[in-house]
Amino acid sequence: MPAPPAPRVPAPRTPAWPPKSAPRLFVEPALAAGExxxxxxxxxxxxxxxxxxAPGDAVILCDDETGEWAARVADVDKRSVTLxxxxRLREREDVPDLWLCPALLKKDRFDLVLEKATELGAACIRPVLTRRCVADKLNPERxxxxxxxxxxxxxRTALPELAEPVKLDALLADWTEDRALFFADEEGGESxxxxxxxxxxxAAILIGPEGGFDEAERAAIRAHPAARPISLGPRILRGETAAIAALAVWMAEAGDWLDED
Structure with missing residues (x-):
């Protein structure tokens, strides 16, 4: 009897490059191939x-201008790494023209707002100072x-813009009707x-501090022609929860989640 044919051994697969596990960094200035x-x-x-x-390893770089790039480690020194x-792997992502205007919160809670607003795709974060804010300063470097x-x-291949904290009355005074200001009002509004x-x-979403807006602030916001009071449901949410929830609803209803297949 003839010998059975030898089993076919599949050719080894070439590992994807760069691997998904490669470390990622944002850098300045803009990147270019061969640099x-x-x-x-x-x-x-x-x-x-x-x-x-180590030399030869992959690193993924983003410059917040041209997109995402693959790089190889050329040299590792005590104080520097040469790449x-x-x-280029991807163009810089397009994000919805949505600002988040959250009142300053206690440090750890506002850290969460910054982190999750970035993950959810906010284009700009504009911190606001109100009468009931516990915090009144923001460390911009941190x-x-x-x-x-x-x-x-x-x-992400894009960083949200971070503005300096501004008082609520100044924010409203400089606001134009070209950008809708959705105001998360504890007293209710449109869903x-x-x-x-x-x-x-x-558009922009305005979120209040731990104690909420006071009556004078609420009246000033509602009087602005760009303001649109909205409700985030039947429960009163903490400041950081309200910011995250509002951004998630926006991305689901009007943002770039709609573009997913």
Whole structure:
């Protein structure tokens, strides 16, 4: 009897490059293919000491301008990592023209707002100071670090703009009717889902502090021609919960979640 045919051995698969597990970093200035980029400071420590990259390893870079790039480690020194930019993987993402205007909260709670607003795709974060705010200052360097790390962890290719905190009366005075100001009012308003679903154009969501807006602030907001009071449901939400919930509803009803297959 003839010998049975030898089993077919599939050819080994070429590993995907860059691997999904490659570390990600946002860098400045804009990147270009063929460039050598020296990474220093905390990012270099992260690559060399935490991720333990070695020559030939992949690193994914984003510059918040041109998109996402694959790079190879060329050299690892005590205080720096040299990368060779290989190719662009993705264009910088388009995000809905939505601003989040959250009242300042206690540090750990506002950190959560910054992180989740970044993950959910807010285009701009404009902190607001109100009469009942417990906090009155924001460390911009720390805030940008939180935003950048959140964007790296969720594979964003764009960073939300971070504005300096501004008092509520100044925010309203400079606001134009071109951008709808959806005001999360504890006393009620149109359902957020309904309001967002039928809106087309630039928008912002205004969220109050731990103690809510006082009566004078609420009246001033409602009197503004761009303001649209909305309800986030039958329960009173904490400031950080309201911000996250409102952004999630927006992305589901009017944002870029609608573009997913």
């Amino acid at each position: 050598r980029r020296v990474i220093e400071g905390n990012p270099a420590h992260y690559l060399a000491r935490v991720m333990r990259v 060779e930019i290989a190719e 805030a940008r670090t939180i935003i950048t790390e959140a964007a790296e962890q969720c594979a 957020a889902a309904d309001a967002f679903c039928y809106h087309d154009g630039p």
